[in-house]
Amino acid sequence: MKLVVLGAAGRMGRTLVKIITETGGASLHAALEREGSPAIGSDAGLLAGIGDIGLSVEADIDAALDGADGIVDFTAPAVSVSLAAKAAEKRLVHVIGTTGFEADADAAIGKAARNGAVVVKSGNMSLGVNLLAVLVEQAARALGPDAFDIEVLEMHHRHKVDAPSGTALLLGAAAAKGRGISLPEHSVRVRDGITGAREKGSIGFATLRGGSVVGEHSVILAGEGERIELSHAATDRAIFARGAVKAALWAKDQPAGLYSMRDVLGLAA
Numbered sequence: 001m002k003l004v005v006l007g008a009a010g011r012m013g014r015t016l017v018k019i020i021t022e023t024g025g026a027s028l029h030a031a032l033e034r035e036g037s038p039a040i041g042s043d044a045g046l047l048a049g050i051g052d053i054g055l056s057v058e059a060d061i062d063a064a065l066d067g068a069d070g071i072v073d074f075t076a077p078a079v080s081v082s083l084a085a086k087a088a089e090k091r092l093v094h095v096i097g098t099t100g101f102e103a104d105a106d107a108a109i110g111k112a113a114r115n116g117a118v119v120v121k122s123g124n125m126s127l128g129v130n131l132l133a134v135l136v137e138q139a140a141r142a143l144g145p146d147a148f149d150i151e152v153l154e155m156h157h158r159h160k161v162d163a164p165s166g167t168a169l170l171l172g173a174a175a176a177k178g179r180g181i182s183l184p185e186h187s188v189r190v191r192d193g194i195t196g197a198r199e200k201g202s203i204g205f206a207t208l209r210g211g212s213v214v215g216e217h218s219v220i221l222a223g224e225g226e227r228i229e230l231s232h233a234a235t236d237r238a239i240f241a242r243g244a245v246k247a248a249l250w251a252k253d254q255p256a257g258l259y260s261m262r263d264v265l266g267l268a269a
């Protein structure tokens with residue numbers, strides 16, 4: 001499967017270039033960065049630390065998509081939205097790892113999936129986090145609507161630009177699903193000053209940023225006299241890249257539509 005990596009000089013882009021070259025059935029068709037990026041013209045393999053692979057980073061998306069089977073995209077929300085429309089036009093697989101989408105951007109990606117793109121989108125492409133989400137959903141369902149308070153805590157590196165993380169929101173959505181409630185209607189994303197007592201049935205988020213932390217998430221279910229914590233720690237971005245490439249290979253045989261990593265991994269609650 002011929003894959004185009006968008007954001008090839010980024011933290012995830014470099015990891016993806018390495019993992020694609022190591023994965024049977026996948027090959028690197030093109031590596032892209034935005035117009036004006038200092039990475040344009042550099043060898044994608046040299047940037048990824050795997051030596052010269054004879055493929056330079058380019059900026060022309062339309063030329064890069066010519067002859068490609070799929071796109072792996074860990075960039076920024078506006079970039080992913082405009083690429084989803086192109087993927088629909090060309091009937092391509094589009095794996096979206098980007099996080100930080102607003103509701104209107106999600107709606108635009110849903111539209112692209114209805115119009116011909118095979119989209120796999122997830123705030124976290126790792127097996128571990130997607131299994132954790134299943135466990136969170138089960139725990140929230142088993143513990144009932146409000147006897148236990150649910151809080152999602154995350155920590156990431158100092159460069160991360162969105163909060164709460166896509167993973168924190170994915171875990172919050174799993175908890176909300178287990179409780180049979182809507183996350184947007186029950187989430188508390190910021191607390192500051194005299195907040196009043198905790199609202200019954202809410203799902204809280206707390207964000208830490210610093211250093212080089214790849215990604216750490218805990219879902220805390222706090223009851224009277226006891227507390228359950230379900231956690232995941234990522235120590236290597238390769239887990240996300242492997243998941244993304246697996247998603248692309250899986251999506252190749254699917255009809256157009258919007259899929260999640262749970263679909264790819266066959267994980268049901």
Ligand SMILES: NC(=O)C1=CN([C@@H]2O[C@H](COP(=O)(O)OP(=O)(O)OC[C@H]3O[C@@H](n4cnc5c(N)ncnc54)[C@H](OP(=O)(O)O)[C@@H]3O)[C@@H](O)[C@H]2O)C=CC1
Nearest residue numbers: 007009010011012033034074075097098099123124125240
């Ligand atoms: N779902 C998952 O499993 C994971 C998701 N992520 C998410 O992936 C995204 C990227 O993370 P990360 O790699 O750390 O970020 P980086 O900033 O390191 O990488 C993003 C790259 O995309 C480039 N870019 C921006 N605009 C364009 C464009 N129009 N065309 C091509 N390339 C472009 C950036 O270039 P420039 O710097 O010049 O703007 C940069 O090189 C984030 O949203 C993050 O949350 C990260 C890890 C795992």
Ligand SMILES: O=C(O)C1=N[C@H](C(=O)O)C[C@H](O)C1
Nearest residue numbers: 099123160165166167214215
């Ligand atoms: O920006 C990151 O680095 C990560 N982003 C994703 C998120 O927002 O959850 C996934 C991972 O935790 C790393």
